[in-house]
Amino acid sequence: MIRYLKRAVETLILELSGEYPVILLAGPRQTGKTRMLQFLAGGTARGYVSLDDLTERSLAKRDPAMFLQMHPAPVLIDEVQYAPELFSQIKLAVDKNRVPGAYWLTGSQPFRLMKLAGESLAGRVAVLHMDALSRRESLGAPPGGPLAVSPDDLRRRAASCAPETTPGIYREIWRGALPGLVSGEFTNRDVFYSSYVQTYIERDVRDIFAGADPVAFSNLLAAVACRTGQELNVHEIAKDLGVGDTSVRTGLGVLEKSDVIYYLHPYSANTLKRVVKSPKLYFFDTGLVAYLTRWSSPDTLCAGAMSGAVFENWVVSEIRRTYTQRGVEPPLWYYRDRDGKEIDLVIEQDGLLHPVEIKKSAQPKIDMASSFRMLDRAPLPRGQGMVVCMAESIGALSSDVLVFPAWAI
Secondary structure (H helix, E strand, O other): OOOOOOOOHHHHHHHHOHHHHHHEOOOOOOOOHHHHHHHHHHHOOOOOEOOOHHHHHHHHOOOHHHHHHHOOOEEEOOOOOOEEEEHHHHHHHHHHHHOOOEEEEOOOOHHHHHHHHHHOOOOOOEEOOOOOOOOHHHOOOOOOOOOOHHHHHHHHHHHOOOOOOHHHHHHHHHHOOOOOOOOOOOOOOOHHHHHHHHHHHHHHHHHHHHOOOOOHHHHHHHHHHHOOEOOHHHHHHHHHHOHHHHHHHHHHHHHHOOEEEEEEEEOOOHHHOEEOOOEEEEOOOOOHHHHOOOOOOHHHHHHOOOOHHHHHHHHHHHHHHHHHHOOOOOOEEEEEEOOOOOOEEEEOOEEEEEEEEEEEOOOOOHHHHHHHHHHHOOOOOEOOEEEEEEOOOOOOEOOOOEEEEEEHH
């Protein structure tokens, strides 16, 4: 029997279902949205219908009122992006009979879904995001909540999470964080990701961008994966692929709208005039990056040219998930100026800016934090910083620079 992996967002969904008539859960494909909601609905009167079923999809688009009569609340409607006509009809149903938790909706095109929800269901819907599994979820460890750069929070996290070595972390990075692989439901990783990419291109990509060429888009996906953790340079990607900048921008827009990639934007203020303007690019799942860039094993990835970049991608994603699991917009940026001084991550909390350096090293040194002082010119004061690395335990490099093991996020 395939084990169910408990998700940190479950508590929040049940809380909000007692307040909002509609819950919209968006996120990339294969992240376990449907399985989790079906698990939560087990033993209740909640019905289920998927718009992957072409007959159901046709009815929802042609006659949304009849569709809701055939599938009365409480109901879970899966892949709702395929029938945007339903949103206005759900609004009418909710306004007529406002029952908390009446409609649970899922979809794999977050930007489009949030736009539809904002237009039709404002004030009636709680919009949540579900990502790939965090390391804590994979291990069954208790949720940590939004990361706070403080000794107390870091100690609490380390005490509740299993330590891991560098080779072990790279096994997790290479495998990826999608529930189908982590749970053991699928054992052939290469076949899993090959099928994922094919399904993603055939369904989400063509639904967002009807004119997409599957081969060209697959090439773009691989080229973008090679640049994870780097500043976005559209022209370089276009030059490598032999296409125009506009084609690359269109493709990147599709990848972002379907949650395959996300951007970390530079922290800037009037007092920081020399900062770069380009965002840094990350993938939602490092296993997909490793597959697309053809690293054949965790060991070759760990020793290879992308080792540092993919580790940074993993750490940033783990930190980001500590916020999204509680429905909080991650207050995350990075810093880089035209002189080449860089801070991998800047976390804004309670009026302070916390600089974070991400290093694969197990023996951090104080010079890794040398760029932290660049934030002293920012309008908000600089708080404690930290080096996230593969150290065995929590420590400190100075009074204002902590050491935090990546396995404990």
